[in-house]
């Protein structure tokens with residue numbers, strides 16, 4: 001019955017949350033269950049700011065080019081649904097989150113450019129976005145697979161040459177790193193694109209993360225070497241001078 005239900009409800013909820021409805025004399029006698037529920041929902045039913053923040057984080061969790069692109073759509077859709085239930089989200093927000101994430105992934109520069117050329121209306125539709133980037137992703141994966149065929153080593157999906165690039169000199173001349181051959185000015189020679197990989201080669205090695213790779217800086221083609229490695233004389237002398245040194 002109403003009363004039994006009301007009793008249970010009032011027992012379950014601390015008095016502080018409902019006492020505004022309580023009559024001085026009649027208590028909750030004249031208050032309906034619906035009134036209590038409505039009051040609770042409008043006053044306390046709103047999501048906590050932290051929940052929204054967590055939801056925002058989930059929506060914006062970095063997508064990796066090795067994941068299926070559907071993962072990205074789903075994380076955004078879930079977050080969007082959550083936010084929509086609490087009246088805080090639109091398709092526009094979902095599109096923004098996706099574009100932001102895809103930009104960070106670095107593998108959709110052209111597709112993002114094309115996206116920007118679409119009409120405003122199109123650019124506000126998350127569904128249109130999914131169609132657009134799903135086909136861009138298919139093409140990206142097709143190209144990756146074609147490339148991999150030529151590799152002697154198991155190719156690692158490393159999407160952009162940029163990650164191999166390093167500002168190698170004070171003038172900011174870009175340099176590129178290869179695990180087998182070291183740092184050099186040729187943008188077409190990186191760990192991933194190297195054509196003469198040595199045993200143990202790591203496709204994902206960069207100057208930042210060398211994975212124990214070659215630490216040589218290569219000269220530009222045609223540059224004559226002048227530098228000679230100094231002989232390690234001083235160190236040998238030191239060793240000889242040690243009082244109980246063995247020779």
Ligand SMILES: [Zn+2]
Pocket residue numbers: 178179180181182189190194195196197
């Ligand atoms: Zn190389």
